[in-house]
Amino acid sequence: RGALAAGAAPTLLPGGRPVTDAAARAELESAWGLAEGGIPAEIGRSTDEMLAAAAGGELAGLLVGGVDPYDLADPELGLRALDEVRFLVSLELRPSAVTERADVVLPVAAAVHRAGSYLNWEGRVREFTTVIEATGQLPDCRVLDTLAVEMDADLYTQTPAAAAGELARLGTVTPAPGHATGSARQDLPQHGEFTVAAPEPGQARLATWRSLLDNGSLQDEEPHLTGTARPAMALLGPATAAGLGIAVGDAVTVGTDRGELTVPAGLADLPDGVVWLPTNSGPSTVRRTLGVGHGALVGVRASVTEAPADIEAGEL
Secondary structure, eight states: OOOOOOSSOOOEEGGGEETTOHHHHHHHHHHHTOOTTOSOOSOOOOHHHHHHHHHTTSOSEEEEESOOGGGSSOHHHHHHHHHHOSEEEEEESSOOHHHHHOSEEEEOOOGGGSOEEEEOTTSOEEEEOOSSOOOOOOOHHHHHHHHHHHTTOOOSOSSHHHHHHHHHHHOOOOOOTTOSSOTTGGGSOOOOOOOOOOOOTTEEEEEEEOOSSSSOGGGTTOHHHHTTSOOOOEEEOHHHHHHHTOOTTOEEEEEOSSOEEEEEEEEOSOOTTEEEEETEETTEEIIIIIOOOTTOEEEEEEOSSOOOTTOOOSOO
């Protein structure tokens, strides 16, 4: 399950073209047969801004494609937006908190029932083919294309191959020196120097990411697969653990003003003042319980609660 990024607002058009670049917009307007000004110059809302607008009654409808609210930066805001929006459409593989609230649920094909591609962390395209043929299930791009046609728009995405072909036809722009994407990238806001507050006594800076096997809904009703997942632990560097009076195997409570979670402690090669937690494994439901993400300051203390008996003490 992929979660939408909730950081900077979307600033790029296909091929890495900055939305603020008039020439880039004109190029795509010509390619898509749109009139001048057909592509708005304004930067769109980020995920957090869309959710806040929906929760505040500014958006009448939302279409959510395979996003678990508990993967969002602020799950409480996400759930509030889903509750308040007047019309909610869900594209899903498995039941979730979105489908519980949706007015319309449109099932979409899993990866084994369709072809497509992924972009790996190196920026390389990795294609895959259909494993199970003739299921009749529609890929999400076909569902989106059909919805768009009903709204008098054409996304050219009836099949994954058509979507990939359209992106290839448009091509990518050449990055300007010193800029990640786009010849007009220098027109976007630039960030200067900034300082990061050091953890106070009893605090650490949170590092977190998802484990391959965790609480994700695609593992529902798969107890044997789930049983191979690594146990949730709070990992600390040796100096940090010693400074907090925490030993390997101790129960550790990590908390914010939103809530607390308790897991066993382990040692790892981490910078001083950092605690690592799996984002969504077992009792370590970071976003749902703590309401923060990677880089946040959190309280860390040894807990009087005993660690689960199936966790063996030892350095990781």
